[in-house]
Amino acid sequence: MGAALPLLLAAVLPMALIVAGEAVGSILFLALLGAIGARAGGSAMLRPVLRVVFWGALAMAMTAGIGRLFGTTVA
């Protein structure tokens, strides 16, 4: 189950590093996943890895941006 990995990160990372660590860790998981998928399907590694990393990073950047926006307005 994919969702357990980022949740584990959120539980163990020190609070000072939680945003950066969560982002970097999850992108690494995504890259690993893309590589496994490519390996199992017998296709080249690079494209699937780049694909999952790109879309994952975009999604995370968007929600982090929203969080920051609301965080500063509220606080």
Place this chain on the structure above:
Amino acid sequence: MRPHRESHLVARIGWLRAAVLGANDGIVSTASLILGVAASGADRAAILVAGVAGLVAGAMSMAAGEYVSVSSQSDTEQADLARERGELEAGPEAELNELAKIYMERGLDEETARKAAQQMMAHDAIGLMRATSSISLRSPRPARYSQG
């Protein structure tokens, strides 16, 4: 002549696609949710609550989505089969022509196509309807295994 060995990785594509999509979905949605909450300056308790809620919501939503998608495909196929069965009882000749036409479109001449259609209908008409109707249902698009 050596025995011909089929080794197409395409056979794996169904579960592979489902697995990659599922894991990808879990990571991206949960990590994005956690990042959004964390970037707002929330404490760890709030971040973990958001993460666990996101995990449960994602799992339920995927399971329900998969179930609904597979059920509706199966309902469609069942309804199609019932309709074909009715048509078969009402006019076997029309069904025979329909089947022969499919084979002609695939390259058989009329005589061969009619002969093949007749023999196959005599063998197992309902099973044949099932096979041809599911082919015509699915052929425009690749089979869907998972809509995560």
